[in-house]
Amino acid sequence: MSFLQLKNIEKFFGDHRAIKGVDLSIEKGEFIVFVGPSGCGKSTLLRLIAGLETIDGGNLLLDGKDITHAPSSKRDLAMVFQSYALYPHMTVAENMSFALKLAGEDKKVIKEKVEHAAEILNLTRYLERTPKALSGGQRQRVAIGRAIVRAPKVFLFDEPLSNLDAALRVQTRVEIAKLHRELGATTIYVTHDQVEAMTMADRVVVLRDGAIEQVGRPLELYDRPQNRFVAQFIGMPQMNMLPIGEFGSYAESLVRPLPVGGHIGVRPEHVTITNAGEGQLLATVDFVESLGAESLVYATTPHGVQVVSKQSVRSSVRAGDTVSLKFEQDWLHVFDADGQVVSNAKGVAK
């Protein structure tokens, strides 16, 4: 049996069905990331697990115990929010020890736990400061420290890096991943950022409109998306998605029978710019982004579909050029009219 089990979980806000029968099994020690666009229900699902919202249907089990209706304080979970929610008048040490103090823990034990957490998080030098004398990244580490001292069965994070600037976000992301390796604690982490999901997760849960679209290891989602939504949500720049009609008779050599109203998806790294006659589609270049190590060429087909090509060589094409786009045959994904996958790229190593 799994460590944390969600069985057909439902949540309504009035008439609005915010969570639609979610099933998920999480193993002990896993780092799970919930990812999806804003409003898809990530925070709601996390809050249901935390006991901060009531579950309207289904069951939640932790370590074999039904906690569907257990109060938050009895669930043995610790949550870290986007807003750090630190007590401004307390020092770092006091902030981190507050919950243990409330629980009546022994003073000496509290001191040991706080010092240990501070050491892990590189906060030892700041223990006597108040939050206003800390940077955003340090405050977020204090919030994480407050969760660590409680040694919960599961850590829950809701977009903890959103308030940090880009450089600090990358650094803190690496720290949280390292922390997970050290503590080995079961973690559920919510983000709208697919890069965070791809880099941190053991398994990613892609949510859309209150339901799970796909669950898998990061590269599994990248290589074998089960539908158009996942295909385009994971990966930057996103997967090109062309109506099958764009390809004319060429499409018939790819898949039979052709799904009427379907699409062909291909990632930007599998589209190259070639001489006329060598590719499958002509297109007009809109603009070129030269990033140094790679170039992104944005071009539009005669039917008005924009295609992105990612090249590891510096591109000599310019806006207004007519180019021929070559799609690598082994790297095409085919989707039916409902957006469900018909076949994923053959090029993916088995």
Ligand SMILES: Nc1ncnc2c1ncn2[C@@H]1O[C@H](COP(=O)(O)OP(=O)(O)O)[C@@H](O)[C@H]1O
């Ligand atoms: N307390 C609430 N009352 C009413 N609607 C809510 C409440 N919390 C969330 N919602 C709605 O539920 C949906 C999911 O919200 P949320 O879980 O916050 O999304 P996410 O975290 O993925 O951005 C949204 O449509 C949101 O407006």
Ligand SMILES: [Mg+2]
């Ligand atoms: Mg949210």
